[in-house]
Amino acid sequence: MNADPSTRGRGREAGWGGASDAGPAHRSVAEVHPDSRAQPAPQVVLVGRAMATFRMALIQLQISSVKSDNVTRACSFIREAATQGAKIVSLPECFNSPYGTKYFPEYAEKIPGESTQKLSEVAKECSIYLIGGNFIPTRYNEATYIKIHLFDIDVPGKITFQESETLSAGDSFSTFDTPYCRVGLGICYDMRFAELAQIYAQRGCQLLVYPGAFNLTTGPAHWELLQRSRAVDNQVYVATASPARDEKASYVAWGHSTVVNPWGEVLAKAGTEEAIVYSDVDLKKLAEIRQQIPVFRQKRSDLYAVEMKKP
Numbered sequence: 296m297n298a299d300p301s302t303r304g305r306g307r308e309a310g311w312g313g314a315s316d317a318g319p320a321h322r323s324v325a326e327v328h329p330d331s332r333a334q335p336a337p338q339v340v341l342v343g344r345a346m347a348t349f350r351m352a353l354i355q356l357q358i359s360s361v362k363s364d365n366v367t368r369a370c371s372f373i374r375e376a377a378t379q380g381a382k383i384v385s386l387p388e389c390f391n392s393p394y395g396t397k398y399f400p401e402y403a404e405k406i407p408g409e410s411t412q413k414l415s416e417v418a419k420e421c422s423i424y425l426i427g428g429n430f431i432p433t434r435y436n437e438a439t440y441i442k443i444h445l446f447d448i449d450v451p452g453k454i455t456f457q458e459s460e461t462l463s464a465g466d467s468f469s470t471f472d473t474p475y476c477r478v479g480l481g482i483c484y485d486m487r488f489a490e491l492a493q494i495y496a497q498r499g500c501q502l503l504v505y506p507g508a509f510n511l512t513t514g515p516a517h518w519e520l521l522q523r524s525r526a527v528d529n530q531v532y533v534a535t536a537s538p539a540r541d542e543k544a545s546y547v548a549w550g551h552s553t554v555v556n557p558w559g560e561v562l563a564k565a566g567t568e569e570a571i572v573y574s575d576v577d578l579k580k581l582a583e584i585r586q587q588i589p590v591f592r593q594k595r596s597d598l599y600a601v602e603m604k605k606p
Contacts, residue, residue, distance in 0.1 A: 347475060347579075348575050348577045348578065349475045349578075350381050351573070351574055352385070352572065353384075353387075353565070354369065355565045355572065356368065356372065356539060357541065357569040358392070362391050369386055370413055373417050374421060376571055377421035379571075379573060381423060382423055383475070383504075384423050384424070385425075386426065386427050387552070389508060390428035390538070393545070394546045395546050411427065426478075426480065426506065428506040429442070429482050442464065442465055442484070443466070443485055445484065454513075458484075467606065468603070470498055477498070478500060479496075479498070479502070480504055481503065482507065483509070486505045486507060486521045486535070489525065489528060493528070494601060495529070495531075496530070496531055503531055508546070509548070511549060513549075514549025514550075518535070518549055519561065519564075522535055523559045526557055526558075530581065530590065531581070533554070534553070537549060537551060539570070540568070551564055551565055552572045553572070
């Protein structure tokens with residue numbers, strides 16, 4: 296993804312990519328191994344292309360202030376997940392640094408860079424598809440996913456946060472293909488926007504992954520509710536990877552990394568502590584649900600539509 300010339304030094308919250316100048320950016324990094332750029336998808340996929348079950352893992356990492364330690368420990372957990380049969384693994388939001396706008400300049404790095412190199416190496420070593428959570432880049436390439444919706448909220452007496460003070464929003468979608476299914480990516484606050492998930496479903500995604508760090512105000516109210524809503528609305532699997540909770544941090548993450556199936560059932564859910572969450576993703580179950588309740592065929596395109604403005 297090319298840098299937006301209008302960013303004026305602000306970063307962008309995104310997934311990793313490659314080589315255009317930008318200010319410090321908070322990015323969600325999707326390291327996919329082997330390389331698989333998504334091809335044009337049909338508007339709606341009613342039946343899973345691969346009638347198979349595969350295991351995915353969510354790493355709920357305890358984040359420290361030492362970037363190198365975070366990356367090393369993340370790689371260790373990735374290896375452990377692979378030994379347990381995980382084929383798709385996701386790290387949490389901001390996996391290599393504390394979360395907060397004051398940390399972005401200090402922890403920023405190029406993409407490709409030190410962290411992405413380590414993730415790429417471990418993904419290849421383990422022969423897995425790795426979603427690298429998100430982190431703060433100074434340079435990135437066109438394969439990078441940029442967070443589309445910035446986290447700007449004000450809940451009086453509880454929490455105020457303005458990502459737009461330091462970050463710029465992305466303007467494109469991100470999907471990738473695996474031998475199992477097509478995957479759509481979002482970051483944290485993106486999960487609140489039903490249209491993004493609908494676009495991904497239209498593009499043939501059967502699994503949506505959101506590295507995210509909800510807080511102690513929004514987490515108990517909306518974290519699971521939003522995941523189940525996106526899963527049922529679009530008849531897809533939804534997975535969220537959160538950092539572990541650190542009560543001493545300036546921003547306290549909710550935790551509870553979760554996998555939800557297309558029926559809205561919670562298949563696996565972490566507590567607040569550091570953990571690896573495993574779940575089997577059953578694409579046959581997904582296909583059955585879409586056949587039993589065929590909402591894609593029943594949509595009234597003569598009355599309404601959700602459309603992409605950009606590819």
